[in-house]
Amino acid sequence: xxxxxxxxxxxxxxxxxxxxxxxxxxxxxxxxxxxxxxxxxxxxxxxxxxxxxxxxxxxxxxxxxxxxxxxxxxxxxxxxxxxxxxxxxxxxxxxxxxxxxxxxxxxxxxxxxxxxxxxxxxxxxxxxxxxxxxxxxxxxxxxxxxxxxxxxxxxxxxxxxxxxxxxxxxxxxxxxxxxxxxxxxxxxxxxxxxxxxxxxxxxxxxxxxxxxxxxxxxxxxxxxxxxxxxxxxxxxxxxxxxxxxxxxxxxxxxxxxxxxxxxxxxxxxxxxxxxxxxxxxxxxxxxxxxxxxxxxxxxxxxxxxxxxxxxxxxxxxxxxxxxxxxxxxxxxxxxxxxxxxxxxxxxxxxxxxxxxxxxxxxxxxxxxxxxxxxxxxxxxxxxxxxxxxxxxxxxxxx
Ligand SMILES: Cc1cc2nc3c(=O)[nH]c(=O)nc-3n(C[C@H](O)[C@H](O)[C@H](O)COP(=O)(O)OP(=O)(O)OC[C@H]3O[C@@H](n4cnc5c(N)ncnc54)[C@H](O)[C@@H]3O)c2cc1C
Numbered sequence: 001x002x003x004x005x006x007x008x009x010x011x012x013x014x015x016x017x018x019x020x021x022x023x024x025x026x027x028x029x030x031x032x033x034x035x036x037x038x039x040x041x042x043x044x045x046x047x048x049x050x051x052x053x054x055x056x057x058x059x060x061x062x063x064x065x066x067x068x069x070x071x072x073x074x075x076x077x078x079x080x081x082x083x084x085x086x087x088x089x090x091x092x093x094x095x096x097x098x099x100x101x102x103x104x105x106x107x108x109x110x111x112x113x114x115x116x117x118x119x120x121x122x123x124x125x126x127x128x129x130x131x132x133x134x135x136x137x138x139x140x141x142x143x144x145x146x147x148x149x150x151x152x153x154x155x156x157x158x159x160x161x162x163x164x165x166x167x168x169x170x171x172x173x174x175x176x177x178x179x180x181x182x183x184x185x186x187x188x189x190x191x192x193x194x195x196x197x198x199x200x201x202x203x204x205x206x207x208x209x210x211x212x213x214x215x216x217x218x219x220x221x222x223x224x225x226x227x228x229x230x231x232x233x234x235x236x237x238x239x240x241x242x243x244x245x246x247x248x249x250x251x252x253x254x255x256x257x258x259x260x261x262x263x264x265x266x267x268x269x270x271x272x273x274x275x276x277x278x279x280x281x282x283x284x285x286x287x288x289x290x291x292x293x294x295x296x297x298x299x300x301x302x303x304x305x306x307x308x309x310x311x312x313x314x315x316x317x318x319x320x321x322x323x324x325x326x327x328x329x330x331x332x333x334x335x336x337x338x339x340x341x342x343x344x345x346x347x348x349x350x351x352x353x354x355x356x357x358x359x360x361x362x363x364x365x366x367x368x369x370x371x372x373x374x375x376x377x378x379x380x381x382x383x384x385x386x387x388x389x390x391x392x393x394x395x396x397x398x
Pocket of ligand 1: 134166167378
């Protein structure tokens with residue numbers, strides 16, 4: 001009996017793979033390819049169009065419940081999905097925060113109304129989300145934040161400022177962490193709100209990064225009215241909801257990063273094949289071969305660690321502090337990966353990403369500069385090491 005059902009499962013996994021592979025072959029077209037010269041808003045528009053196409057065909061939210069527009073598929077099929085996306089060099093989706101952080105948080109602690117209202121539009125990319133946690137004086141120690149929300153009748157009135165908000169000026173909604181009890185210890189006075197970015201009193205000012213791109217923003221809230229129905233979880237218990245989001249950011253996000261790594265590794269191998277050193281293909285250089293082999297091993301190890309974490313999540317558990325190990329691993333691995341590409345380009349690597357002479361339209365120059373932020377965003381490497389030391393290894397508090 002068991003072996004028959006396993007056989008049936010394998011057959012359905014195979015047909016899932018064949019169906020997806022055929023769909024990708026027919027639908028990954030140049031109109032969904034971003035160009036280096038595009039502005040961030042133009043890139044988001046391309047990503048949105050691609051995600052809409054995935055949604056209409058039922059190829060997004062693979063593990064999400066069917067009632068909210070997902071596919072309700074198994075972890076095995078999610079894994080197959082990732083592999084096929086990498087194999088097809090599939091474009092990026094638009095709603096990275098919505099898909100990887102907001103959706104899983106609302107699924108875990110949201111009300112039935114919040115699930116029905118927000119989840120399908122996260123999948124279709126009709127509504128893009130941002131995460132308003134960090135403030136000018138609250139980054140690693142985010143619980144010390146000062147943005148305030150005071151209840152007045154059936155809504156809260158929010159005042160304050162956020163910073164480094166990715167997608168902040170293109171987003172439709174924000175998950176906003178605010179202080180609602182001003183007397184309680186810092187972790188006990190926070191609440192977690194959903195804020196419509198079109199509400200009167202919300203303004204967003206783009207911040208330009210060293211890549212030259214404005215991917216994130218400063219957000220300002222001046223007497224912004226937020227309905228009480230937009231509270232996620234309980235009043236003053238927002239810290240636990242925020243931890244749920246952060247654990248998904250550190251652990252769950254790793255699952256989708258595997259696709260990027262597989263694609264990037266492939267591009268790096270092609271770069272080594274096409275570059276020359278002393279008249280020979282650089283791929284023949286023993287040191288380069290060793291570094292590529294090491295990166296290949298690291299990507300595969302990262303993938304296995306992520307699978308182990310996802311297996312825990314698929315059994316209904318939170319990602320857990322072990323997600324910090326994954327966050328450390330992917331951020332530092334990505335920096336090593338793009339550093340090798342940078343070295344292989346030799347003197348060309350010093351050209352600005354938008355220079356006409358920059359190889360591959362300045363792709364590696366851009367990636368090199370962007371990767372510096374990897375060990376800061378979603379919590380710095382120092383903070384991840386503290387979490388691993390104290391909460392995974394059980395070492396004494398520093
Ligand atoms: C590309 C990018 C995207 C981002 N997107 C978002 C977003 O969408 N939403 C959002 O809310 N935030 C976002 N952030 C902000 C990010 O979460 C913070 O920058 C990060 O948490 C660090 O906070 P901070 O910048 O205030 O640095 P600080 O907390 O001031 O840290 C400064 C330095 O001190 C170290 N340090 C701090 N505390 C400790 C400690 N206890 N032990 C050892 N060392 C310590 C840090 O590691 C760091 O090196 C983004 C950041 C980047 C770079």
